[in-house]
Amino acid sequence: MLRRLWRDRAGAVLLETALVMPALMLAIIGTIDFTMAMARQVYAKQLAMAGAQMAVAGGLAPVSDAQIQAQLASDSGWDASSFAIVKWTECNGDGVKLAQGPCPNDTDSRADFVQVTATTTYTPIFGGQIYSRMGLTRPKGVATGRMQ
Numbered sequence: 001m002l003r004r005l006w007r008d009r010a011g012a013v014l015l016e017t018a019l020v021m022p023a024l025m026l027a028i029i030g031t032i033d034f035t036m037a038m039a040r041q042v043y044a045k046q047l048a049m050a051g052a053q054m055a056v057a058g059g060l061a062p063v064s065d066a067q068i069q070a071q072l073a074s075d076s077g078w079d080a081s082s083f084a085i086v087k088w089t090e091c092n093g094d095g096v097k098l099a100q101g102p103c104p105n106d107t108d109s110r111a112d113f114v115q116v117t118a119t120t121t122y123t124p125i126f127g128g129q130i131y132s133r134m135g136l137t138r139p140k141g142v143a144t145g146r147m148q
Helices: 002-007 012-057 065-076 129-133
Strands: 083-091 110-119 140-147
Touching: 012 065, 012 083, 012 110, 012 140, 065 083, 065 110
Parallel strands: none
Antiparallel strands: 083 110, 110 140
């Protein structure tokens, strides 16, 4: 009787499925979760680029920081405080950031810059430390534009 039961293969497929299915589902859910986190980070970068483009496109009629933040908040559904805007001036391309305004010497070549940072939070399905180590729990996008 025991020998016959040992050779019986009637429930083998069901048992194998029961053993493999949890690992397979975990892998599928993990892949979806990771993809959602990466998509959120890409979206933050796109919003930052859009904000920098708005600031640069202002030209002679500059767009205020508050207008940029309000527009990005309206477009994304995020809070306006998710967007930080920093503006500075560089003289002669030396890389030294000065407060926006004229250069010390009138003969210096001047370039104004704007940097928009979009930051949000992402709560992973599994809440793992791997996401925080990779910076995916605080997705952030940064874009810099040069205004001439």
